[in-house]
Amino acid sequence: MPFEVILNIAASGGLTGLVYGLAALGLSVIFGVSRVVNFAHGEVMVAGMFGAVLLADGLGADPLVAVPIVGLALFGTGWLMHRGLVRELIGAPEHRQFLALVGVAMVVMNGLLMAFGPDARGVRVPYAFDAYEIGPLLLDKVRVIAGGAAILVAAGLFAFFRLTALGTAVRACADNQLGARVVGLPVERLYALTFGLGCAVAGIAGCLMTLIVDVHPQLAPDYTLAGFTIVIIGGLGSATGALAGGVLIGLAEALAGIVLMPSMKSMVSFAVLILVLVVRPHGLFGRPAR
Amino acid sequence: MMAAPDPARRGRLLFGGFALVLAVWPLGIDDAYLVSVAITMLWFAAVGQAWNLMMGFAGQLSLGHTLYVGLGAYTAAALYVHFGIGPWIGVWAAVAVAAAAGAVIGGLGFRFGVRGVYFALLTIAFAEFTRIGFDHLDWLGGSAGFFLPLDHDGALPWADLRGPPLLFYYLLLAYTLGLFLLCRAVIARPLGYRWRAVREDQEAAAASGINVFRTKLAAAVMSAALTAPAGVIQAFYYNNLFPDQAFAMHRSIEMILAPIVGGIGTLFGPILGAVVLTPLGEALTLGLEALAIDLPGLKQTVYGVLLVVIVLRLPSGVWPPLARRLGLGDAATRTPDR
Numbered sequence: 001m002p003f004e005v006i007l008n009i010a011a012s013g014g015l016t017g018l019v020y021g022l023a024a025l026g027l028s029v030i031f032g033v034s035r036v037v038n039f040a041h042g043e044v045m046v047a048g049m050f051g052a053v054l055l056a057d058g059l060g061a062d063p064l065v066a067v068p069i070v071g072l073a074l075f076g077t078g079w080l081m082h083r084g085l086v087r088e089l090i091g092a093p094e095h096r097q098f099l100a101l102v103g104v105a106m107v108v109m110n111g112l113l114m115a116f117g118p119d120a121r122g123v124r125v126p127y128a129f130d131a132y133e134i135g136p137l138l139l140d141k142v143r144v145i146a147g148g149a150a151i152l153v154a155a156g157l158f159a160f161f162r163l164t165a166l167g168t169a170v171r172a173c174a175d176n177q178l179g180a181r182v183v184g185l186p187v188e189r190l191y192a193l194t195f196g197l198g199c200a201v202a203g204i205a206g207c208l209m210t211l212i213v214d215v216h217p218q219l220a221p222d223y224t225l226a227g228f229t230i231v232i233i234g235g236l237g238s239a240t241g242a243l244a245g246g247v248l249i250g251l252a253e254a255l256a257g258i259v260l261m262p263s264m265k266s267m268v269s270f271a272v273l274i275l276v277l278v279v280r281p282h283g284l285f286g287r288p289a290r
Numbered sequence: 291m292m293a294a295p296d297p298a299r300r301g302r303l304l305f306g307g308f309a310l311v312l313a314v315w316p317l318g319i320d321d322a323y324l325v326s327v328a329i330t331m332l333w334f335a336a337v338g339q340a341w342n343l344m345m346g347f348a349g350q351l352s353l354g355h356t357l358y359v360g361l362g363a364y365t366a367a368a369l370y371v372h373f374g375i376g377p378w379i380g381v382w383a384a385v386a387v388a389a390a391a392g393a394v395i396g397g398l399g400f401r402f403g404v405r406g407v408y409f410a411l412l413t414i415a416f417a418e419f420t421r422i423g424f425d426h427l428d429w430l431g432g433s434a435g436f437f438l439p440l441d442h443d444g445a446l447p448w449a450d451l452r453g454p455p456l457l458f459y460y461l462l463l464a465y466t467l468g469l470f471l472l473c474r475a476v477i478a479r480p481l482g483y484r485w486r487a488v489r490e491d492q493e494a495a496a497a498s499g500i501n502v503f504r505t506k507l508a509a510a511v512m513s514a515a516l517t518a519p520a521g522v523i524q525a526f527y528y529n530n531l532f533p534d535q536a537f538a539m540h541r542s543i544e545m546i547l548a549p550i551v552g553g554i555g556t557l558f559g560p561i562l563g564a565v566v567l568t569p570l571g572e573a574l575t576l577g578l579e580a581l582a583i584d585l586p587g588l589k590q591t592v593y594g595v596l597l598v599v600i601v602l603r604l605p606s607g608v609w610p611p612l613a614r615r616l617g618l619g620d621a622a623t624r625t626p627d628r
Contacts (some may be wrong), residue, residue: 001599037407054462057324067374068626085598085602088602089602094351094406094407095345095349095351095406095410096601096605096616097407098351098353098407099412099546099597099601100597100601101597102353102543103593103595103596103597103598103601104594105592105594105599106543106591106593106594106597107589107594107598109587110587110590110591110592110593110594111587113587114585114586114587114588114591119585179317180416198576217587221539221540225414225415225418225539228411229415232408232411261426263422263425263426264422264426266418266422267419267422269421270415270416270418271419273411273412273415274398274412274415274416274419277399277402277404277408277411277412277415278398278399278402278404278412279402
């Protein structure tokens with residue numbers, strides 16, 4: 001196989017990986033702050049994808065236009081989910097958290113199945129077949145837009161946490177919950193905010209994903225697992241790690257698609273996950289827990 | 291009131307009665323549908339019991355237990371189809387393969403300190419990895435499925451498990467009751483106490499001289515080995531195997547619902563959970579059919595809601611409060627979560 005072809009496949013895999021990375025970033029933010037493992041993350045992402053599809057079908061909206069709308073809607077959903085359910089799980093034994101969120105994932109996924117049916121649905125954008133030519137590379141416009149937007153949203157999230165007072169307060173909760181309470185921070189509300197933000201980011205990643213793939217409810221568990229794989233590779237709680245892990249998985253899956261068979265590509269990410277869990281459980285960019 | 295003074299004796303009597311009812315009812319009521327529902331119920335009771343050994347007593351969360359069902363099913367089916375070796379011998383190979391897989395996963399995970407949620411993800415990763423691998427394993431049918439021949443050469447029906455559903459019902463009944471008694475015996479032994487010590491506080495258990503690694507490994511291997519026969523029974527009952535069903539993650543989750551509803555870390559919980567859940571699921575299916583509602587996903591949604599409600603509101607499950615009401619002590623009833 002000519003080198004250019006491999007390079008092209010790797011590049012488009014990397015761009016898709018950026019969107020995976022953005023979704024994983026949402027997972028990582030929630031865990032980093034409230035230590036809750038959101039097993040329903042892929043389900044939220046797929047809900048975001050359906051949001052983009054509905055807006056495209058109903059209003060002819062571009063997925064990029066859907067981004068703020070879906071983001072806001074899922075921020076609200078995430079906030080309510082936290083107030084109604086997740087709040088009770090903070091500090092509970094890990095297996096209880098995990099199992100409750102497995103239940104939430106079942107409800108969301110099957111809810112989507114009941115609402116939209118099992119068939120794949122897609123968004124058609126006018127620039128679907130455009131491409132940029134950079135040297136030997138031929139990059140799909142949709143992938144470039146999706147990957148670029150993912151970087152922008154991640155940068156925005158990063159700026160929020162670093163530059164705003166609210167973001168600093170959230171980080172204070174993450175560093176020392178008791179200390180944050182002592183200085184009078186509304187820890188509960190900041191947790192709800194974080195869960196909302198994590199869900200919004202997942203939903204936005206979902207909107208961007210509709211540029212690249214068609215959506216059906218059964219994607220959700222795969223995305224949840226991909227999110228965990230990426231976050232564990234990058235290190236739970238590390239923002240750079242999530243994006244880098246996303247690109248790594250995107251690349252690995254794309255290349256596995258050529259070397260092995262396309263249907264075997266997620267085998268590679270599970271193999272990577274097993275390897276990282278065993279060899280470096282805190283991930284490539286994370287710090288050891290203790 | 292004839293309250294028997296000894297709760298242990300009362301428990302044995304009640305359990306004996308329960309077992310007797312399960313053994314006798316099909317003789318009076320010969321209904322194919324009810325038998326098929328009862329088969330599902332006992333199957334989930336058995337795999338729930340095997341899973342509970344690891345999660346309930348040793349505190350290690352596995353969300354990939356369908357791996358051991360699938361490996362057991364494929365091993366016995368492959369021996370039967372490719373080599374003509376019957377299930378009564380094949381089941382031992384199935385147990386060995388599943389135990390080896392449990393040893394690899396537990397060995398890797400526990401040796402390298404993969405704990406809690408990370409361990410659960412490790413179990414999922416292995417199950418999914420295997421699922422995709424079997425999709426491409428042409429020797430075992432790949433994603434197109436692996437089928438067992440229905441005819442058999444005149445041997446007795448139970449020799450190659452080529453019999454009527456009732457045969458499978460009694461097989462499962464024996465397996466479920468046997469598992470219950472085995473688990474009861476194991477948790478009364480020193481190993482069972484070490485499991486619970488590790489579950490409650492791993493560091494304290496290590497400090498008091500328990501070899502934590504070997505204790506957890508024993509739970510993982512036993513749980514895997516005891517799950518495999520359920521796979522063998524499934525393979526010979528349905529006569530077809532698909533990687534997307536045998537190794538699917540949603541199967542793993544379905545398998546753990548019964549012990550969670552019944553009560554994690556109790557002996558009778560997994561059985562009670564299956565007795566509650568399976569008829570509930572069937573009633574739901576029948577109700578929807580009667581109303582001519584075709585909504586795939588509704589049953590799973592109800593299970594999801596149930597899972598959330600139980601975990602939030604009744605984390606110790608249905609059995610512990612019921613056992614108290616009946617004046618019984620489950621040999622392993624754990625105190626509610628800290």
